[in-house]
Amino acid sequence: MENRIYLDHAATTPVDPRVLQKMLPYFTEKFGNPNSQHAFGRETVTAVDDARDTVAALIGAKPSEIYFTSGGTEADNWALRGAAHAFASRGKHLIVSAVEHPAMIATAKELQKEGFSVTFAEVDEYGAVDMAKLERAIRPDTTFVGVMTANNEVGTIQPVREIAALCKSRGVAFFTDAVQAAGALPLNVGDMGADMLSFSGHKFYGPKGVGVLYVRSGLRIGRIITGGHQERSMRGGTTNVAGVVGLAEALRLACAEQAQSAAYVSALRDRFIARVLKEIPYIKLNGHPQNRLPANANFSFRYVEGESLLFSLDLNGIAVSSGSACSSGSLEPSHVLLAMGLPEGLAHGSVRFTFGKDNTMAEVDRTVDVLKETVVKLRALSPLFPKELKNEVFPQEA
Numbered sequence: 344m345e346n347r348i349y350l351d352h353a354a355t356t357p358v359d360p361r362v363l364q365k366m367l368p369y370f371t372e373k374f375g376n377p378n379s380q381h382a383f384g385r386e387t388v389t390a391v392d393d394a395r396d397t398v399a400a401l402i403g404a405k406p407s408e409i410y411f412t413s414g415g416t417e418a419d420n421w422a423l424r425g426a427a428h429a430f431a432s433r434g435k436h437l438i439v440s441a442v443e444h445p446a447m448i449a450t451a452k453e454l455q456k457e458g459f460s461v462t463f464a465e466v467d468e469y470g471a472v473d474m475a476k477l478e479r480a481i482r483p484d485t486t487f488v489g490v491m492t493a494n495n496e497v498g499t500i501q502p503v504r505e506i507a508a509l510c511k512s513r514g515v516a517f518f519t520d521a522v523q524a525a526g527a528l529p530l531n532v533g534d535m536g537a538d539m540l541s542f543s544g545h546k547f548y549g550p551k552g553v554g555v556l557y558v559r560s561g562l563r564i565g566r567i568i569t570g571g572h573q574e575r576s577m578r579g580g581t582t583n584v585a586g587v588v589g590l591a592e593a594l595r596l597a598c599a600e601q602a603q604s605a606a607y608v609s610a611l612r613d614r615f616i617a618r619v620l621k622e623i624p625y626i627k628l629n630g631h632p633q634n635r636l637p638a639n640a641n642f643s644f645r646y647v648e649g650e651s652l653l654f655s656l657d658l659n660g661i662a663v664s665s666g667s668a669c670s671s672g673s674l675e676p677s678h679v680l681l682a683m684g685l686p687e688g689l690a691h692g693s694v695r696f697t698f699g700k701d702n703t704m705a706e707v708d709r710t711v712d713v714l715k716e717t718v719v720k721l722r723a724l725s726p727l728f729p730k731e732l733k734n735e736v737f738p739q740e741a
């Protein structure tokens with residue numbers, strides 16, 4: 344379809360052509376296995392070393408603290424599982440926030456089955472971790488706290504520095520999933536105080552299937568992927584050379600252009616939010632009103648199913664994401680919105696719009712126009728929409 348509008352940049356982004364150019368030789372003429380002892384191998388080992396140096400310098404780490412993975416999911420799994428197992432002799436209590444990505448939540452639930460005790464740290468109405476409750480949740484046998492830098496659904500930015508300071512004072516390892524923050528916010532492991540941090544190439548105009556786990560030197564976590572001696576014997580598997588080259592270049596560009604990109608996408612996002620709040624009744628902006636990722640807008644539309652809205656927008660060429668996930672044939676409302684205390688009805692009616700550097704103001708305006716019409720149509724069809732309510736009046740949800 345022509346004139347499609349892509350507003351799902353939190354799901355993934357296109358590879359920047361400048362990144363692709365850097366990657367291409369590593370699919371063809373520079374195809375050597377970096378573990379090989381000949382010139383073909385040396386060529387790619389240099390590329391991987393350079394990528395590691397670049398990534399380390401960009402986030403304020405040492406190259407020896409950077410591990411390449413197959414993406415954010417593996418990095419998250421590794422941090423949590425690797426720390427849980429390595430520190431099990433000291434204690435078997437783990438804390439992860441209730442709004443973490445499934446890469447963390449599902450892993451924590453698996454660890455529960457293995458005999459670990461897990462606290463899912465509560466969040467406030469905006470999705471930010473409640474510091475007082477987190478502090479109370481830390482026990483003498485707690486070894487790990489995992490709180491994401493910013494949330495993938497509602498965009499809320501967490502008080503990472505405060506959490507890091509708290510964890511340090513209690514001798515607990517602190518991990519932050521920075522998959523959504525990388526490229527969108529300044530990222531420096533020293534400033535943030537993180538012991539471990541993850542991110543993923545495809546969220547900042549780099550390739551899919553490649554990510555990073557930063558592990559502070561001195562912290563010894565276990566392995567989850569056993570095999571060859573790649574990644575200093577911590578993660579077996581032939582390195583995705585083109586992938587790591589692309590990730591490093593994408594991160595370099597994202598950091599160089601971060602302030603400018605954030606200003607651009609937040610202007611799009613702010614206009615979108617302002618128009619939606621003004622022009623569509625019975626809605627709620629989810630997430631923190633200010634302290635949120637520059638690209639993220641998440642709304643609940645009362646009396647509308649988020650999935651129906653997603654499909655109707657898709658028919659109009661507009662790509663968004665809904666808060667409900669289809670699991671075993673039924674629509675489960677988002678665990679993030681439920682943890683924030685949203686009633687199920689509103690959680691079911693949530694849609695995420697995430698803007699990118701190629702979107703335009705004209706696309707924002709077209710999306711609001713289509714959204715307005717679609718919401719009116721879907722409400723007219725909904726048995727739940729009280730007929731005495733008029734679409735023309737604009738009360739916002741509390």
Ligand code: PLP
Pocket residue numbers: 353354413414415416417419444446491493494495520522523543544552554
């Ligand atoms: N963590 C967060 C916060 C995410 O948003 C995502 C992807 O959506 C992931 C982890 C998983 O990353 P990947 O797609 O690279 O496995």
